[in-house]
Amino acid sequence: MTSTQTSPEAEPTAGDERQRQTRRVGFTQTLGRWDVKVSPYLYISPFFILFLVTGLFPLLYTAYVSVFKWDLLLGKGDFVGFENFSTVLQAPVFWKAVRNTVSIFLLSSVPQVILALVIAALLDANLRARTFWRMGVLVPYVVAPVAVGVIFSRMFADQSGIINQVLQNIGLNPIGWHSEVLPSHLAIATMVNFRWTGYNALIFLAAMQAIPRDLYEAALIDGANRFRQFFSVTIPMLRPTIIFVIITSTIGGLQIFDEPRMFDQYGRGGADQQYLTLTNYVYQLGWTNRNFGRAAAVAWLLFVLILVIGIVNYLITRRISSDKSAVSKKRKKVRA
Incomplete structure (x- = not known):
């Protein structure tokens, strides 16, 4: 009898090669599925990591500081609970700061959105040197807030300001831009509008250019x-952008700091706190009075105020847009 001897290293058969190829394909498919599921979260993870470090952690840490008697030099003191909040809410200066903040916010945000829409509509037209004009409206945004504050504080000076000199030349009485409540708010709102109107105009311009020309x-x-097209085509198509700009203007307007801080040489919000804002009040409590606990309490109250006004703005604009869309649908049905 003859026995067939096989070598210890047998050659791979076609079945083994097919099994290895199947394993490779299966691993590649699994890796592809994980890539599709995980990669979007990896792409957006830098934003959330940055928000966690610079946004969420300071917010939570401020809440922690607000329930302690916290000194700038001595550090954390005794636990006082909500005593800092009750003390702040009973202070007349706090309510003056709330009044000033809301007033300056309304005087700046409402005209700002309207002017930005008008400027964007003009820039969207067939103008000569349109690139020059589009870049020009962004120049005030590039200027440093400190420089804007110094220049406008000199323009609105009570005695030697340019505005009062012009008023006196035409026979009108000078206005106390720094000593009176409403004029000081108007002057600070003018600074805010000077910086941010062009920026919002470019946002509206980008949204206008995305509107299909077939509608026009x-x-x-x-x-x-043109007038009818603007209100019947442009404005309805800009509703999401208008809501975005209103919400961002609300957040920025209630956090105003640089303009009232640089409006006078002392930065105290006026002799009678007539233009002291909440952010300036936080600064005074934290760095001048060295009471970080009360400053953190004011910061959290400001956060709640911004949250409430932002939600109200969103609901109002959402309701207006839904009502207008319902009316337009009814008109289409009637015409059909």
């Missing part, structure tokens, strides 16, 4: 002029 052609065929 259809409106033109129906006999609508």
Whole structure:
């Protein structure tokens, strides 16, 4: 009998090669699935990590500081609970700061959004040197807030300011831009509008350029002029952008610090705190009075105020947009 001897290293068969190839394909498919599921979260993770470090952690740590008697030099003291909040809420200066903050916010945000819409509509038209004008509206945003504050504080000076000199030349009485409540708010709101109107105009301009031109052609065929096209086509198509700008303007307007701080040489919000804002009040409590606990309490109250006003703005604009869309749908049904 003859026995067939096989070598210890047998050659791979076709079945083994097919099994290895199947394993490779299966691993590649699994890796591809994980890539599709995980990669979007990896792409957006830097934002959330940065927000956690610079946004969420300071917010939570401020809440922790607000329930302690915390000194700038001595550090953490005794636990006082909500005593800092009750003390701040009973202080007349706090309510003056709330009044000033809301007043300056309204005087700056409302005209700012309207002017930004008008400027964006002009920039969207067929202008000569449109790139120059579009870059020009962004120049005030590039200027440092300190420089803007110094220049406008000199312009609105009570005695030797340019504005009062012009008023006196035309026979009007000078205005106490630094000593009176409403004029000081108007002057600070002018500074805010100077810096941010062009920035918001470019946001509106980008949204206007994304509107399909077929809508304007259809409106033109129906006999609508430029004014009618702006209110019937442009504004309805800009509703999401308008809501975004209103919310961001609300957040920024209630956190205003540089303009009232640089409005006078002392930075105390006026002799009678007539233009002291909440952020300036936080600064005074923390760095001048060295009471970090009360400063943190004011910061948290400001956060709640911004949250409430932001939600109210969102609900109002959302309700207006939904009502207008419902009316337009009814008109379409009637025409059909």
